[in-house]
Amino acid sequence: MDRQIKVLYREIQRPQQIWLWVLILLEAAYMWYWFIQQIVFDVPIGNNPASDVVIIILWVLFGVTLPVLMLGVLKLIIEVRSDGIYVRLFPFQIHYKQFLFKEISNYETLTYSPLKRFGGWGIRFNSKGETAYNLNGKKGVELRLKYNKVVIGTQKPDEFKQAIDSVHKAE
Template sequence: MRVFREVQKFRQWWFILIIIATTCVVFYGLFEEYKEVEKESSTDLITFIVSALFALLVIAIIFIFKLETKINEQGIYYGFWPFQLKLKHVPWSEIKKIYVREYSPISEYGGWGYRFSFGKHGKAYNVSGSTGIQIIFKNGKKTLIGTQKKEEVESVLKTYQHKLLHT
C-alpha cells in the first residue's frame, strides 16, 4: 500500500514580514492609546490588555494553521486545521477524475487559504505555490488541494488510478 502524506504551513518570508509589520502597527496603536487613557481607570486598562491579547491570539492562530493531505488505498484525506479538526475523507468511489495541475491562486481563487469561487473552479485548500491536486467529483463539484510535492503525488495517483476505473 502506497501512502502520500504532506503537511504544509504558512511560512513564506513575505507572509511573516506582513504579520510582523501588522503586529508592530497594532501594538504601536495600542501603546499610543494606552498612554492617553486615565491611569486610574481599570476599564481602560482591561480594554488595553484584552486588545493586546486578542492581537497575539490572532497571530498565534495564523502560525498554527496547517494543511494536511493524505492519499492511500481508501481515497484522499485533507483538511485545514484548526477549521477542520478531523481530515475530510473522500473515497475513490466518489471521484470522477483526479490529477495534478498548475493553477493561479489569485485569479482562480482570490489567494491562499481555504478558498472557494462562485464559478467553475470550486473550493481550494492551499498554503503557497501554484501546484495542486485537482479533484473532480462524480456530482460535478471540484476541489483543489495545494501541494509542494508534485512528482510524489503524481506517482501515488498513478498507483490508484485503477480505483477510479472500477468504481
C-alpha cells in the first residue's frame, strides 16, 4: 500500500557533527588497540585484564558494529506523501512513523536548539510531551497534533513546508 502513495518530498539526513565522528572514531581506535595488544600480541592491558572472550565481544560491539551503524548506516528519512508525513530513523526503526494530515491541526517552520529543548539528537522526548526526530542542525518543522507536538529536524525547512502546503492546497 505504501508504494501506491505518491512521495512529494524526501530528505535523507546523516550525522554530520564533527564531535560525534571524533568520539566514535577515538572509541573505535582504542578498541582496536586493545584487541591487537591482547589478542594478536598476547600483551594484556591493565593489572586485572579482561578475558580474551570479553575483549573480542567488546571489540566486535564497539570497535566494529557501533562505528559502522553510527557513521555508515544511521540515517533519518523524512517523506511527505499525499496522506501524511513519514519519518524513520534507520536502523533503529524498521517501519516509518506516520503523522497523517487528518491528525495534524497546525504546522510551522522553526529554529530551535535540539540540545536545550530535547537533550540531544535522534528520537527524543521532553518533559512537555513533545517528540523530536533530528540528526543534525537546528531547523525543523513543528507539527501540532491533538495531544502533543512533534518536531522534525530538516536541512531544507522551506522545501519541507512547501511540500506539506501543496497537499493542503490540493484538498
